[in-house]
Amino acid sequence: SPLTSKTQSPPTLSIDIDNPASVKRQLAQIFEVSLKATVPDEEDVVPLVDACTAKTGGVKFGDYQCNNAMGIWSKLKGKETGFRGPPSIGQAIINNLPPSEMIDSCSLAGPGFVNVVLSKNWIAQGVQRMLSDGIDTWAPRLPIRRAMVDFSSPNIAKEMHVGHLRSTIIGDTLARMLEFSRVELVTRRNHVGDWGTQESSHFGIGTIGLKVDAFVLQFGMLIEYLFEKFPNQENVSETAIGDLQAFYKASKLRFDDDPEFKLRAQQAVILLQSGNPRYRKAWEQICDISRAEFDKVYQRLGVQLEEMGESFYNPYIPGVIEQLDKLGLVEDSDGARVIYVEGVNIPLIAVKRDGGYNYFSTDLASLWYRLNKEKLEWIVYVTDIGQQQHFDMLFKAFRRAGWLPRNENAYPKCTHIGFGLVLGDDGKRFRSRSSEVVRLVDLLDEAKRRCKTALLERDTTSDWSEEEIEKTSEAIGYGAVKYADLKINRLTNYTFNFDQMLSDKGNTAVYLLYAHARICSIIRKSGKDIEEIKKNGYIVLDHEDERLLGLHLLQFPEVFEEACSNLLPSVLCDYLYTLAEIFTKKFYSNCQVVGSPEESSRLLLCEATAIVMRKCFYLLGIEPVYKL
Numbered sequence: 001s002p003l004t005s006k007t008q009s010p011p012t013l014s015i016d017i018d019n020p021a022s023v024k025r026q027l028a029q030i031f032e033v034s035l036k037a038t039v040p041d042e043e044d045v046v047p048l049v050d051a052c053t054a055k056t057g058g059v060k061f062g063d064y065q066c067n068n069a070m071g072i073w074s075k076l077k078g079k080e081t082g083f084r085g086p087p088s089i090g091q092a093i094i095n096n097l098p099p100s101e102m103i104d105s106c107s108l109a110g111p112g113f114v115n116v117v118l119s120k121n122w123i124a125q126g127v128q129r130m131l132s133d134g135i136d137t138w139a140p141r142l143p144i145r146r147a148m149v150d151f152s153s154p155n156i157a158k159e160m161h162v163g164h165l166r167s168t169i170i171g172d173t174l175a176r177m178l179e180f181s182r183v184e185l186v187t188r189r190n191h192v193g194d195w196g197t198q199e200s201s202h203f204g205i206g207t208i209g210l211k212v213d214a215f216v217l218q219f220g221m222l223i224e225y226l227f228e229k230f231p232n233q234e235n236v237s238e239t240a241i242g243d244l245q246a247f248y249k250a251s252k253l254r255f256d257d258d259p260e261f262k263l264r265a266q267q268a269v270i271l272l273q274s275g276n277p278r279y280r281k282a283w284e285q286i287c288d289i290s291r292a293e294f295d296k297v298y299q300r301l302g303v304q305l306e307e308m309g310e311s312f313y314n315p316y317i318p319g320v321i322e323q324l325d326k327l328g329l330v331e332d333s334d335g336a337r338v339i340y341v342e343g344v345n346i347p348l349i350a351v352k353r354d355g356g357y358n359y360f361s362t363d364l365a366s367l368w369y370r371l372n373k374e375k376l377e378w379i380v381y382v383t384d385i386g387q388q389q390h391f392d393m394l395f396k397a398f399r400r401a402g403w404l405p406r407n408e409n410a411y412p413k414c415t416h417i418g419f420g421l422v423l424g425d426d427g428k429r430f431r432s433r434s435s436e437v438v439r440l441v442d443l444l445d446e447a448k449r450r451c452k453t454a455l456l457e458r459d460t461t462s463d464w465s466e467e468e469i470e471k472t473s474e475a476i477g478y479g480a481v482k483y484a485d486l487k488i489n490r491l492t493n494y495t496f497n498f499d500q501m502l503s504d505k506g507n508t509a510v511y512l513l514y515a516h517a518r519i520c521s522i523i524r525k526s527g528k529d530i531e532e533i534k535k536n537g538y539i540v541l542d543h544e545d546e547r548l549l550g551l552h553l554l555q556f557p558e559v560f561e562e563a564c565s566n567l568l569p570s571v572l573c574d575y576l577y578t579l580a581e582i583f584t585k586k587f588y589s590n591c592q593v594v595g596s597p598e599e600s601s602r603l604l605l606c607e608a609t610a611i612v613m614r615k616c617f618y619l620l621g622i623e624p625v626y627k628l
């Protein structure tokens, strides 16, 4: 069940990212030279360089650590070398370092850790270069050109629930991260559970062996109810139907209460499937209304998706299954056509016993299409972790067929990004007060409304225009909902709580947006032309908190790389929060900016912080606010 909160395995950096701005990678290059000189006979000694964090207990001794000495010592054991133990290897690593402007000093600690203190001038220059050349020079490069994120993907004529909201928020951020990594084409695909006219269709629920008939029956039910409510109308508008969910509920009542209505609904399915124009038209209207409802959510979130629903792949299903059959993958099981994959004891059902297709059939065909027609190199699927097995089996079947490389990290690759449930305060699945499912549009509007109230209470907003108030409350409200979701490890269930996510203290979008607005106002109030300072001024990091801020800014490229190669937006959120904290609690508390002798250097640090924060906001799909 998706109710478990697993812990993430430690991130592994994918080696094929090109990330020249990464401090860690630059240091690793220097250490590589030293390691070659230190142990010339050892092959493939990969430099192990990491930022010192409070967790590794290192911040006191340095900014980065090289941890190769211990490993080398155990590899050398028994061999005739001059080394007496890891510390002597560590010392040799230090001695063999080529001269570099990056490093201020090195020291040996513990069993052979090499601690590195970076040169503050080098840090300052790095930040300054970003200011003059732009933050896009800090973007890594993924070795692929075409990627797809399959996300949101609600089901037509069904409610779009909080799970779809999570998928929408996470998926859009992942797409932005891939774009920032210079992937030429990133497709945001809405794989909606729609319905073709073929008998073969099915709707995505993610449950294996789902009763399709019961599901299709709902459409008959909706159509009959539509005819009943609007007997003489050709075109029923969205406003006439109003809330599709309420409409759905009312028709369900009708369906359950009246056997005669039920019969008509069943007949409606047959008429619909046989292509009866009147029924088809009604069905299309219901689909349109459904889509309009989804669009309201996308519009609020500022997310653009390209719809290509399940029904699109119907014509491809038979051919793909035939190919798999020819490769010897498809077996008969009680009349159904199934595929067994490694490590899973239940088979993937490609064709049901009645000859019909299902969620799996569609995904077999869509993945085939994506690899062969769309020539995608990385396909990322974002759904709740309840569908993990589905995707695991899908990818394994493709590997068995030789359609995906055996090595899971090689391209073309497929990744399933699962996320936990959204819970209410009661620890149960998130529902609204009336214990029904929550309308997403209402949820987002509520977040905005609460932000507006809080905004109007501030005295600084008295001279704001109506439009400014609206825009700002949208930015904060929607940003808060997104950030609350993105900041937690996505595999964990998360508790939806307005008070928490809209608090201006702690790790929330509100706090971060305020911090950013404050930085902008510091720059504004200085009365100085920041573009002018960028050209002529320079950064000095003499105060320890200036240095701390500068270093953290410079670590953006490597943190982003970690977030991107592991598809973990939470890593980016942690970075952003720490940046705001360092700025506010260290730098701005201890270093006077305006009116100080260091004013221009410090203004540049403010500007650099604002730029990095905005890039993070952008990647997280959050609209920045410039004044508050």
Ligand code: ARG
Pocket (backbone or CB within 6 Å): 150, 152, 153, 154, 155, 191, 192, 193, 204, 205, 206, 363, 366, 381, 382, 383
């Ligand atoms: N419609 C599905 C659901 O609501 C999600 C589809 C995910 N994408 C896919 N290719 N299966 O659960």
